[in-house]
Amino acid sequence: MISAEDISANRYIPKLPAVPFEVDEDEGIAVKVEGDRILEVNGIPISDLSVDDVARILNRVDCGTVTLKLVPSDLLSASSSAVSHIYLRAQHDYNGRDDIRHPCPEVALSFSKGDILELLVCNDDHWWQARRIGSGAFAHCEDNRS
Structure with missing residues (x-):
């Protein structure tokens, strides 16, 4: 009963930071689309690495910049459609x-x-x-x- 009251009173809604008015357009932010395949993280090939190894690479980033080399999902699906039926x-x-x-x-x-x-x-x-x-x-x- 108490949790229902808290939910209805919006006590559990997270407080999000304000959205900045101006955004720098040169940030180089890319969106990874579901199905994209990651080939490299910061110049390190990851095809033979485990998820834990990739997480360690990402945790070592100290300057906040992560560079990914991706194969877009639309290229992957185009190449897989060439497979004989x-x-x-x-x-x-x-x-x-x-x-x-x-x-x-x-x-x-x-x-x-x-x-x-x-x-x-x-x-x-x-x-x-x-x-x-x-x-x-x-x-x-x-x-x-x-």
Whole structure:
């Protein structure tokens, strides 16, 4: 009850510093977009480093300047789209909702013999992510042991 009163009285809202009226446009601030890949931090290649090692590099920065070398996500997606697609023709009917081995049967893709499936993710030993061609863009997990 007390916490509800505190919340309604705005006692837990953080106090933010005032926004500066003038902002220096030459700060060189860049925004890292989700999906961007970081190649270097302050000139140090990080592709073989752990997250902890990268954190140590960032903690050693004393002048407040961090330089990142990034590969933008749009370049990564363009290069990954050049990967050849894998298509399969179903050799039997499959009803994913009735498969007791399926980890999430409510989103399973069902298909009939002769349907064309495009494999999207094949990195699991037991399940593939696929979509049925010609029936929308929904992706589902499929049992690859069938």
